[in-house]
Amino acid sequence: MQDYSNYDIKDFLADEAFCRWVLHQQAGDNAFWENWIRKNPDRATIVAAARDLVVEIQHAQNYLSDEELRHELARLSEARKAETPETEYAETENTWFGKLTVFMVIMACAMVLYHFYPGQKQLTNGYTDFKLLKNEQKKLVEIVNNGTAIKTILLQDGSRIRLSPDSRISYPDSFVKKEREVFLSGEAFFEVTKNPKSPFKVYTSEIVTTVLGTSFTVKAFEKDRDVSVVVKTGKVTVATAPGPNAEQKNEADELVLLPNQQMVYYREEQKMKRSLVESPAPVGPVEIVSQNLIFDRAPVASVFDALQKRYEVQIVYDADLLAGCQLTAELGQEPLFEKLGMICKAIQARYELIDGQIIIYGTSCK
Secondary structure (H helix, E strand, C coil): CCCCCCCCHHHHHCCHHHHHHHHHCCHHHHHHHHHHHHHCHHHHHHHHHHHHHHHHHHHHHHHCCHHHHHHHHHHHHHHHHCCCHHHHHHCCHHHHHHHCCHHHHHHHHHHHHHHHCHHHCCCCCCCCHHHHHHCCCCCEEEEEECCCCCEEEECCCCCEEEECCCEEEEEECCCECCEEEEEEEEEEEEECCCCCCCCEEEECCCEEEEECCCEEEEEECCCCCEEEEEEEECCEEEEECCCCCCCCCCHHHEEEECCCEEEEEECCCCEEEEEECCCCCCCCCHHHHCCCEEEEEEEHHHHHHHHHHHHCCCEECCCCCCCCCEEEEEECCCCHHHHHHHHHHHCCCEEEEECCEEEEECCCCC
């Protein structure tokens, strides 16, 4: 096993196993390095500095073409060969950073990443190849949340983004007319200013989420097995992200989501699935949704309609079959599914959740 006890920052940058851990966060690597840092607390600061460099340099690669990268790596290699052994090893850890320029630090790390991870260049930040090609001439502003608290970002169109920890988002410094596009790696909650003439699109490595003006959450961490979109208000369209040579998508590649619905994209199967969120929340002003729903011998159809409006969910039932069913009850702040359970018990029915809808199965009450 490699002895890391005497490694300095440049040694960590040149170590394949270390770079693999930082970039891929695999369970086995996490366990090894967490245990190693616990046993070597005096090296924790150096490991943290090297880790930050790997992350930042990997991101910086996205802004270099392959030709530019090869040219600079070759130039750096020649410069390093010209150094004498005495010069190379006479430097201490502190003077190494003092003598190297920022550019040399970047290129030294980039050489390791380019050698070991040449195919990762465009995907580590969740940007699809197609959108990178389309936006390569645009200046992108990137916000990275390396802290533990949510970071709030206000865009020029008035839209607000709440960026979760360990996440990053990029967007043009100014939106082009009829086009509002952002690129996400990680998790963020969006409150989008409505503009029917300019759809707002969130790109991750697998999906594109399109809205006109609504609030929703996108979760797309590169290390997770799936990607999810959860809608709070409004309507959202989710589609699989096209590649550079993508052909026309079919209907199976696109889903429309309403409030309290979510989409999960399973990366291994490359499939999307729509469903209701685990605990649907009332939609609307607090003074309205906080009021209890009171029914006195009310047709059950009116009860279902009231729940549909309050939660903006779709409840499917046979109106003719349940025409004779009535309900006397007061529905307060119980969760939606608890309310449905009480109603179904009263009219001897049951419900199922299918494709983001609530399906009621019952018998005639006559």
